[in-house]
Amino acid sequence: MVDIKMSQHPLNPRECVDWIMDSECGGIDLFIGRVRSETLGNKVVQLEFESYEQMAVKELKLITDHVIATWSVQKVLVHHRLGVLRVGDIPVIIAVSAEHRDAAFDACRYIIDTLKRTVPIWKKEIYEDGEVWVAAHP
Amino acid sequence: MKKEILAFGIAREIFGSSCISTEMQEGATVADLRTTLEAQFPRLRALASYMIAGDDEYAALDRKLDSLKEIAIIPPVSGG
Numbered sequence: 001m002v003d004i005k006m007s008q009h010p011l012n013p014r015e016c017v018d019w020i021m022d023s024e025c026g027g028i029d030l031f032i033g034r035v036r037s038e039t040l041g042n043k044v045v046q047l048e049f050e051s052y053e054q055m056a057v058k059e060l061k062l063i064t065d066h067v068i069a070t071w072s073v074q075k076v077l078v079h080h081r082l083g084v085l086r087v088g089d090i091p092v093i094i095a096v097s098a099e100h101r102d103a104a105f106d107a108c109r110y111i112i113d114t115l116k117r118t119v120p121i122w123k124k125e126i127y128e129d130g131e132v133w134v135a136a137h138p
Numbered sequence: 139m140k141k142e143i144l145a146f147g148i149a150r151e152i153f154g155s156s157c158i159s160t161e162m163q164e165g166a167t168v169a170d171l172r173t174t175l176e177a178q179f180p181r182l183r184a185l186a187s188y189m190i191a192g193d194d195e196y197a198a199l200d201r202k203l204d205s206l207k208e209i210a211i212i213p214p215v216s217g218g
Contacts, residue, residue: 055194120191136214136216
């Protein structure tokens, strides 16, 4: 079972845990991303996330399809937040349940690493004295 | 043929709009589109990289534009 969601509203880790716990699994891996207060010495005021939503959902589906074909997993959840986020807010939650821990860890790691490379979501970091589209320039 | 290009993130700021329209020759490819866009918006060349998507999928350089209904420019992604 797969649950993919892009949301303008705050993500709810409790809800994600409840959904992923509801299975006959031996292990669950949960990754929660969080907005840091500082990036390379710059004090972060807020982050703005946007996406090409229909393509982002499609790319996330490719990722979860690959996970299901590669590892023995039971449930896979990917929730990504959009809009304006502040320090401490949660931009992403990934959860995987599996019979054994190796599959859960490996799949979870694969999802976040691949998401960061391929899914059309962009974040702009707003600092006290400037702003930057993350990863845009070499 | 006239093609509309959707833009996101820094590409939207470079275009000054979330959608621009550009005139391409029949049979033009993704590579041709890149050349056209870079001539019109030289700041694209300063990006770490960028991709063109056609109908919600990353498109190869030799992909022809004719059959694509929706085209988008995808600057370096930074989700997560």
